[in-house]
Amino acid sequence: MALSGIEIYKLLPQTNCKDCEFPTCLAFAMKLAAKQVELSACPHVSEESKARLAESAEPPVRLIEIKANGNSIQAGNEIALFRHEKTFYHKPGLFVRLRDDMESAALIGVVRAVDAYRVGYVGMDLTVDGFAVEACRGDKEAFAETVASVRQNTRRPLILMSRDAAMIAAGLRAIDGENPLLYAADETNWEAMTELAAEHKAPLAVVAPTLEGLADLTQKAKDKGVMDLVIDPAARDFSESLARATQIRRLAIKHNFRPLGFPLIAFPGECDDLVKEAMLAAQAIAKYAGFIVLDHFSAEAFYPLLALRENIYTDPQKPIQVQPGLYEFNNPTPESPVLVTTNFSITYFSVANEVESSGMPAWLVVADAEGMSVLTAWAAGKFDAERIAKDVKRFEVAGKVTRRRIVLPGQVAVLSGELEEELPDWEVKVGPREAVDLPAYMKQVLL
Amino acid sequence: MPIEIPKDKWPGKIRTVTLGATSEQGGSRGKTVTLGGASTLPFMNFEAPMPHPPQIAFELRDRRPDDWSAVVLDVWGGAADDPAVWARAAEEQGADLLQLSLSLTNAQGNPTTPQMAVAATRKVLESSSLPLMVYGPGQAEADNELLVAVAEATKGERLALGICEDKNYRTIVAAALANDHLVVARAPMDVNLSKQLNILITDMGLPPDRILMDPTCGALGYGIEYGYSVMERLRLAALQGDSMTQNPMTVSVGFESWKTKEAKVGADVPSAWGEWTERGIQWETLTAVTLLEAGADLVILRHPESLRRVRLAIQDLASIAQAA
Numbered sequence: 001m002a003l004s005g006i007e008i009y010k011l012l013p014q015t016n017c018k019d020c021e022f023p024t025c026l027a028f029a030m031k032l033a034a035k036q037v038e039l040s041a042c043p044h045v046s047e048e049s050k051a052r053l054a055e056s057a058e059p060p061v062r063l064i065e066i067k068a069n070g071n072s073i074q075a076g077n078e079i080a081l082f083r084h085e086k087t088f089y090h091k092p093g094l095f096v097r098l099r100d101d102m103e104s105a106a107l108i109g110v111v112r113a114v115d116a117y118r119v120g121y122v123g124m125d126l127t128v129d130g131f132a133v134e135a136c137r138g139d140k141e142a143f144a145e146t147v148a149s150v151r152q153n154t155r156r157p158l159i160l161m162s163r164d165a166a167m168i169a170a171g172l173r174a175i176d177g178e179n180p181l182l183y184a185a186d187e188t189n190w191e192a193m194t195e196l197a198a199e200h201k202a203p204l205a206v207v208a209p210t211l212e213g214l215a216d217l218t219q220k221a222k223d224k225g226v227m228d229l230v231i232d233p234a235a236r237d238f239s240e241s242l243a244r245a246t247q248i249r250r251l252a253i254k255h256n257f258r259p260l261g262f263p264l265i266a267f268p269g270e271c272d273d274l275v276k277e278a279m280l281a282a283q284a285i286a287k288y289a290g291f292i293v294l295d296h297f298s299a300e301a302f303y304p305l306l307a308l309r310e311n312i313y314t315d316p317q318k319p320i321q322v323q324p325g326l327y328e329f330n331n332p333t334p335e336s337p338v339l340v341t342t343n344f345s346i347t348y349f350s351v352a353n354e355v356e357s358s359g360m361p362a363w364l365v366v367a368d369a370e371g372m373s374v375l376t377a378w379a380a381g382k383f384d385a386e387r388i389a390k391d392v393k394r395f396e397v398a399g400k401v402t403r404r405r406i407v408l409p410g411q412v413a414v415l416s417g418e419l420e421e422e423l424p425d426w427e428v429k430v431g432p433r434e435a436v437d438l439p440a441y442m443k444q445v446l447l
Numbered sequence: 448m449p450i451e452i453p454k455d456k457w458p459g460k461i462r463t464v465t466l467g468a469t470s471e472q473g474g475s476r477g478k479t480v481t482l483g484g485a486s487t488l489p490f491m492n493f494e495a496p497m498p499h500p501p502q503i504a505f506e507l508r509d510r511r512p513d514d515w516s517a518v519v520l521d522v523w524g525g526a527a528d529d530p531a532v533w534a535r536a537a538e539e540q541g542a543d544l545l546q547l548s549l550s551l552t553n554a555q556g557n558p559t560t561p562q563m564a565v566a567a568t569r570k571v572l573e574s575s576s577l578p579l580m581v582y583g584p585g586q587a588e589a590d591n592e593l594l595v596a597v598a599e600a601t602k603g604e605r606l607a608l609g610i611c612e613d614k615n616y617r618t619i620v621a622a623a624l625a626n627d628h629l630v631v632a633r634a635p636m637d638v639n640l641s642k643q644l645n646i647l648i649t650d651m652g653l654p655p656d657r658i659l660m661d662p663t664c665g666a667l668g669y670g671i672e673y674g675y676s677v678m679e680r681l682r683l684a685a686l687q688g689d690s691m692t693q694n695p696m697t698v699s700v701g702f703e704s705w706k707t708k709e710a711k712v713g714a715d716v717p718s719a720w721g722e723w724t725e726r727g728i729q730w731e732t733l734t735a736v737t738l739l740e741a742g743a744d745l746v747i748l749r750h751p752e753s754l755r756r757v758r759l760a761i762q763d764l765a766s767i768a769q770a771a
C-alpha cells in the first residue's frame with residue numbers, strides 16, 4: 001500500500017538541503033506521495049529507506065506469471081476485497097490436473113480435449129489455461145516422460161507437482177527454458193525447492209496449514225531471492241477455504257502484510273465428495289484464488305465456471321458493450337427484415353447468435369443504449385422510440401431496404417405505437433420476448 | 448512470527464425474520480423457518496457464528512408451467528400437474544420451505560380467479576407441513592386481486608407474499624398486515640431503491656421483521672455480477688448499521704437460471720456446452736453458491752439435484768472453520 005507524505009518524510013534525511021530543488025524534505029515527500037517526482041531526485045536517501053519506499057510502491061498482492069514458451073498466465077496485483085470497490089484485475093487461471101500414473105493414451109486424450117476446448121461467450125472464446133502435472137509414482141524418469149508428453153500435446157502453461165525437489169528437477173529438465181509453477185515448498189523441503197525456483201526463475205508455491213507457517217515459508221524463500229511466490233493455505237473444504245482466503249486477502253490489502261501478499265492456489269478436486277468440485281471452484285473464483293486446479297474436466301462444469309470468471313472479473317464501472325451500428329446477418333437483401341436491439345454485450349450476442357443460427361438473412365440495428373439490457377435501458381430512458389428512430393436514421397437503414405419492416409424486442413412491446421409515429425413509413429412489428437424464440441418467429445412471421 | 452487474524456467488528460446486525468406459524472402460533476405449519484441474525488459477512492465463522500444458516504426453497508406452480516425447461520419438468524414428472532402432489536414431493540426432496548407461483552391464466556388461457564389461487568394455496572398447505580411463500584403472476588392488478596384473497600383465506604399462517612415493488616406494494620402490504628403474513632420486497636439491483644422500498648413498507652406499519660428483501664438477481668452469464676455486487680453492498684451497509692438494509696435477502700435463483708438458453712435448450716447448441724441436464728444443474732447450482740457467498744439468506748431453486756448440492760455447500764460453509 002502506498003505511503004502517505006508524512007510517512008515518506010520520516011524516511012528522508014530531513015536536512016532540507018534543497019538538492020532536490022524543493023524548499024524542504026517535507027515538500028519533496030508530498031510530491032513523491034503524489035507520484036509527481038522520482039525518488040532519485042534526492043541524492044541523500046539511505047539504502048534502507050530506498051528499500052522501504054520501493055516495497056511500499058509494490059502492489060499488495062504480487063503479480064505472478066507462469067510462462068511456457070510464449071504462452072503465459074498471470075495472477076495477483078489485486079487491490080480490492082470487494083469488486084465494487086474498484087475491480088478485480090487478473091482472472092484466476094483454471095488448470096486441469098494430470099498424474100503420471102495415468103495410462104498414457106488416456107492422459108493424452110485429456111490433454112488434447114482440454115487444450116482444444118473453447119466456448120463462445122459474448123463474442124469471446126473462453127479457454128482453459130493450463131495443466132498441473134503431478135508425480136505420483138515416485139519415478140523421476142516416468143515423471144519427466146509424462147511432462148514431456150503433456151508438452152508435446154499442448155503449449156499451455158504448466159504446474160509441476162511433487163514435494164520431492166529431485167522429482168520437480170526431472171520435470172523441469174523435460175521443459176527446458178520454461179518457467180512453470182513449482183508446487184510445492186513446505187516446512188521440510190523448502191531449501192531444495194527454493195534453490196530450484198531460483199535456478200529456473202520459476203514461481204514457487206508454498207504450502208502450510210497455518211498463516212504463520214505460510215509467512216515463515218515466504219520469508220525464507222524471499223531471503224533466498226525467490227520473490228515470485230504463490231500460497232496454498234492447505235484448506236480443502238468450503239468453510240476453511242473461505243476463511244483463510246479472506247484472512248490472507250485482508251492481511252495483504254488492509255494491513256499491507258507483505259509475507260502473505262501473494263496469489264492463492266486452490267484445489268477444489270481435493271474434497272470429500274466430488275459433487276462439490278465445481279462449487280468449490282466457483283467459490284475460489286469469487287473469493288480470491290489466483291490459480292485453481294481441478295481434477296475433472298467436463299464441458300458442463302467448465303463452461304459455467306469460465307462464464308462466472310468473466311462475470312466476476314468485469315469492471316463494475318463499465319458494462320461490456322458492443323459498438324452501436326447496423327449489423328448484417330446471412331447476407332441480407334433489401335427485402336430482409338430489420339431487427340432492433342441494444343448494445344449491451346450479453347443482449348447483442350444473445351440476439352446475434354440466434355439470428356445467425358436461424359440461417360435467415362436479416363439486418364440488426366444495435367442502438368446506442370449505453371451498454372444496457374433491453375429493459376434496463378428502457379427503464380433508464382435510454383432505449384425509447386425516439387432513440388431507436390434516431391439510430392435508424394443515423395445508420396441510414398432506410399437506404400438499405402425496400403421493404404420497411406422493423407421488429408422490436410418483445411419486452412418493449414409498449415414502444416410500438418410511439419415508434420410508428422417516429423417512423424411513419426415503416427411497418428413496426430413486435431418480436432418474441434426471448435431471443436431463443438427468434439428463429440421460429442423469423443421463419444413463421446417474417447417471410 | 449505470530450500473526451493476528453484480522454477480524455471485522457460491525458455495529459450492525461441482520462434482523463431475524465420467521466416464516467410460517469405452527470398450530471400453537473395460529474397457523475398449521477409443522478415447523479417455522481428463521482432467516483437472518485448474522486452479525487458479520489457470510490460464513491465468516493471465525494468472527495461470529497451464523498445463527499441461522501441460509502435456507503433453500505423449491506419453486507412450484509399452481510399448474511404445470513408452460514415455459515419451464517424440460518429438464519426440470521421431467522424430473523418432477525406428473526407431480527407438476529397438481530400442486531398438492533408437487534408440494535409433497537418437494538418436501539420429500541428436502542426443501543426447507545416452498546414458494547408457490549400463481550399463473551396469470553389456467554391451461555385453457557382463462558384468467559386465474561381468486562378462488563383458483565386460494566384453492567391452489569390450500570392444496571399446498573394441506574399436503575405439506577413447510578412454511579410457504581406465495582407470489583402473484585407479476586402483473587400489478589392480478590397480483591393484488593389474487594394475493595389479497597390468498598392472504599385472507601390463510602390468515603395467521605405467516606406466509607411470505609410477493610412480490611412488492613415500488614409501484615405495487617400497498618395492497619399486498621395491507622393484506623399482510625391484516626392477516627399476519629410477511630412480504631417480499633423486490634427492488635431492481637440498487638442499494639438505495641431496496642432501502643427506500645423497506646422504508647415505504649414499514650411506514651405503512653408493517654414491522655421490519657416481517658419483510659424479506661429481494662435485491663433481484665441475474666443468472667450466471669446473464670448479469671450475475673450486478674446482483675452479486677449489490678448484495679455485497681447491501682450486506683456491508685447493513686453491518687455498518689443502516690437499519691433499513693438489515694433484512695434477510697432472498698433470491699429467485701431457479702427462475703433466473705432456468706430461463707437462460709444454457710439451461711432451457713437441449714438441441715442445436717454448441718457441443719462445448721456439454722450435456723444438457725448436468726449443464727442446467729450446474730447453472731443453477733453455481734449461481735446459487737455464488738450468491739450465497741454474497742449474502743443470500745434464502746435461495747429459491749427448481750431442480751432437486753441442485754438442492755442436494757447446494758445443501759452440501761451450505762452445511763460445510765456454516766460449520767465452524769478450524770482456521771479460527
Ligand code: B12
Pocket residue numbers: 319339340341342344346347350351371372373374375376377378379380407408409410411431432433434435436438634635636637640663664665669670673703
Ligand atoms: C442486470 C440488470 C441491471 C444492471 C444493468 C445491466 C446492463 N448493463 O444493462 C443494473 C444493476 C445497472 C441495472 C440498473 C437498473 N435497472 Co435493471 N435489471 C437488470 C436485470 C437483473 C437483468 C437484465 C439483463 O441483463 N438481462 C439479460 C439481457 C440479455 O436481457 P435483454 O437485454 O432483455 O435481452 C433479452 C430479450 O430482451 C431478447 N431480445 C433482446 N433484443 C431483442 C431484439 C429482438 C428483435 C427480439 C425479438 C428479442 C430481443 O433477447 C435477450 C435474451 O432473451 C433485470 C431483471 C431481470 N432479471 O431480468 C433488471 C431490470 C431490467 N432493471 C430494471 C430497472 C427498473 C433498473 C433501473 C431503472 C433501476 C434504477 N432506478 O436504478 C436501473 C437503470 C439503469 C440506470 N439508471 O442507469 C427493471 C425494469 C422494470 C421494467 N419492466 O421497466 C428490471 C426488469 C428489474 C425489475 N424487475 O424491476 N439493472
Ligand code: SF4
Pocket residue numbers: 012013014015016017018019020021022023024025028029041042043044045
Ligand atoms: S534533496 Fe533530499 S535531503 Fe535534501 S531537501 Fe531534498 S529531500 Fe531533503
